[in-house]
Amino acid sequence: MANSGIPTAKLRAWWAHRQWLDGGHRGATAAEVLAATGWARSVDGAAPYLGLFARAGLGRAAVDAAVAALEVHELPSARGCTYVLPAADFGLGLAAGAATPEGDLAMAEKHLGVTRDEIEKLCLTISQVLSETDPLEPAAIRAAVGDAVRGLGEAGRKRGRTTTLPIALGLLQARGLIRRVPANGRLDQQRYGYVRWDQPVRGSATELAERYFAWAAPASIRHFRWFTGFTAATAKAATAPLDLVGLPGTDLLLPAELLPEFQEFSPPGTPSYALVAGIDGLHLLHRDLPRLLDPADAARSAPTARGGRSFGSEADPGSHLMLDRGRIVGIWEYDPEPGEIVHQLFVPADEPLREAVARTEAFVREQLGDARGFSLDSPKSRAPRIAALRAASG
Template sequence: MDSATQRAWSWHRQGLDGSLEGRGAADVLRRAGWARSVGGATPYLTLFCRAGVRREQADADVAALSIHELPTARGCTYVLGADDFAWALALGRDAAEAQAKVLDKLDVPRSELAALEGAVLEVLGSGVGPQGSGAMDPKELKDRLGDAVRSLGEAGKKKGASTTLPAALGLLQADGRIRRVPVNGRLDQQRYGYTAWGLEAAALTPEQVRTRLMERYLGWTGGATLKQTQWFTAFTVAQTKAALADAGAVEVDGLWMLPADADAREGFRAPAEEQIQLLAGSDSLFLLRRNAAGHFAEEARERQLGSARLALQADLPDHPIVDRGRIIGLWQYDPGEGRIARWLFDAPTTAVAHRIKEVEAYIREDLGDFRSNSLDSPSSRQQRIDMLNAAV
């Protein structure tokens, strides 16, 4: 399969070809992959560009627990559907344990941590958070818990653990006993509270959980190398090979894939007509395999913005404009101007100009801004906006 067809195949498996139009948020995330969430707007654009889901509907789905942000693979937070909550949480348990082990080295006995977990559950079960909500932010929790939370002093600060509370919250969240919720209901704001949950644990062994993730991952990507699967899953080589075998995966052209996808890929043909999307730099199309460089056409691989060659960077410096899996330009949102700043490698076609206007209107009307992560701000991205404008 040539590189253009391979890009289009990945595009198709990600549902960016219109095949997921009209689907609900949970269904999109199950079929195309969990949306990476770091206090940015990626989950919203993930749903909008694949299925036309607007922010109001996405927020309603969060409130109804149809979708939710949880720590899972590699201990990273993703937005995923309700059917995946329990087994996906099991994948994030090791990261929570690692945080707890830091406290072991600071002479915090597990009995003390367990007692703090119990105290947190008691407070969340009987209290009401800010503005009468059912969630409490970390400061209010700390105030309510009093001496049950221990300060770890300078030694703790050096290890990234100033108090015992974050480790206890991490363990409780990994077990599904509490959940973290955005205080204003929006996924692109980095202010959270905690509420009691009581999610029933998945009735799967660790091996079965790894196999399920492998099945989902290969379905989301349409095929990935051994190294790519290890990067996303954080499985050991032995665990990866076992999960691939249990999933019945086959190797084709250096990619591991599900048998049904191997058959479908063989007869796949790239669409003849343009299919334009403006995606987040951390969209699943790139993040799952961390292979943004492979989405540039050969003639664009030497392009630079500033001093950096785009095709040599593991992660994109800006958000991509994409046609059937091929990156044809970059963009950022300029809230001051209420417009998308963009750099297109070639003159815009009618389809490109139309889609830019659609996404521009969506961001302006639904989101107000498009933040990549919790630290992103209009001022922090102004230099990138200026560079894109200058490159036009």
Template sequence: MGQDMDMDRATQRAWSWHKQGLDGSLAGQTADQVLGKAGWARSVGGANPYLTLFSRAGIRREQADADVAALRIHELPTARGCTYVLGADDFAWALALGQGAAEAQAKVLDKLDVPRAEVAALEDAVLTVLGSGVEHGPDQPQALDPKQLKDKLGDAVRSLGEAGKKKGASTTLPAALGLLQADGRIRRVPVNGRLDQQRYAYTAWGLEASPLTPEQTRARLMERHLGWTGGATLRQTQWFTSFTVAQTKAALAGAGALEVGGLWMLPVDADARENFTVPKEEQIQLLAGTDSLFLLRRNAADHFADGDGDRQLLSAKLALQADLPDHPIVDRGRIIGLWQYDPGEERIAHWLFDAPTPAVTHRIAEVEAFIREDLGDFRSFSLDSPSSRQKRIDALNQAAG
């Protein structure tokens, strides 16, 4: 029975891998197509969006940056108020999902006795400064960073003193910018055009609002989530969507989902899953720890084979950590090792659980070259740096012997 259970887990891992397009099925697709089929790429000022596109379709940074500049893909606040890089077809309805987080930020100002009329006036002033909702063209849009905006807005921005600092709102500007962005009236653009940093400016946008009702929007997100994952538990869907129990049940019904063996699935996937078999040949990828394969369900522990999750690095058992502290090396959904990029050595420091095969060695070299040539470094998040990850690089080198 134990062997059958392990086979089932291996099949489920490979099924999720297939649904994520990590088996080569998305080769030749554009960036917006990849993000539509495999899932939005989590962006926290790190390089995950770039590796997401490279691992699935071989898209290099130059092309990804061109797609950002042309608004074929863009980073927006959406599910749970978190920022993701997504395709143009999803902009309006996905942005609607993040309005609750923007409103929560504005409610902090209510507690600081800032009238809503004052916030609304500041929103109008921001739009005036940025060009009254009219962009100056896709090649040279009017864009100002927060300091430039604050300088131009003058007394329209109010300092909230120590009381505001304690609540994370030193001035009224961030809340106004959040509300404007959530409504699609402005958008945030990376200062140097790159997704793996967190220095932004703002430009007017005027995105047309989604015609979907809140119920239809939630159903669409559920349909996408189940399609991206190939199936998820009720708890996993709630973690990603932040829907209430009632909203979750309604969204599952709206998506026409079926419960199969404890997983909620789309009917088409339930049928396809019955005939799915694990590919015999290796399919090696180096992914970010925040890749959609793991983050959409926050189930990295499920991707370790029996025994591998009990391994330890820096005194922590791998499978007991909610999120991967290092980036994974993966074969058909199974995590077979961990890696970090060492920019000083211009190499990938890695620890493989088993002896390397030619396919593993080849893929490590390919990703190493991609990072060196396209990115220069591979940060997990905005504050990640070579010095901050040196301890983990040393631990991986030591574990690898």
């Protein structure tokens, strides 16, 4: 970016603008946000809630209601990873993630003595015991199907598959025949049940490319491949039908229809702060952390990194992010015991930044109870990060 001739501040502010992090979309629905800014990565943490709150002011109740109404849903999608998608993209998301459970089955066939016929029969049995309205948790499914599920012994344990049940559940989800329902309606927890579903799986690699560059451009083919897991050949074929233009002096591509708007765009003159998760789409759609950092901030010692690594050398931030017009201006964690956000700022605190922190802090404390980064995150595991941030900001 430094040699592109395009001011870094413009690129960052544009990305934030396209990600609806500029404060202009209050009142949008969860489905509208996700359709416009991209699928929200979910790993049983608070990221979807934080992202929707930052972009549209949506509270947890509104998001949970959208999930219950199937306006949005968490599905295995790109690279087999779970994302929260709008209903219009359910079929495309499933198509994007279809290869992962097939690969899981192939591994089990090769190394664990599992056959496709065995798994297909298990899939049929599971479908017969599930209803469309009353979710069954995995333990209840296993009890209902009996001997159709079998253990995979020590070899399976070493490969992360103790029984054949997860293989079958993965295939059924990818085929749109079942869906996973959060046990208490919340996205930031780890208990799920399954119900029968009938969601067509459809969508091409080019459709996914079109969505991606609408959300993330300017972006490179390397960025696109990171998001999709595509090979170079598949990425090239997927983007060939699109009218993408290169930005001079960079490897970044932009849909031609967005070029006039991009050329006329100027970064806002006043700060626009947002507090989001470390896996928010502003970062994760590209997974290119240095592009969001000023050089001095990239050189900072990351208090949550191993071995004293600098912040800019990390693939992902170790904590949640504080943003201003696309630039990372700090990192934060939530300490549930005092009910407060602990942060390290890269810029002096002004009143709008203090207000943004207080607003997010109240949202987490009153509506979420915690701001877990991922499924295994907990107040206990987070304690060293919180202590490091307190020390760094002290």
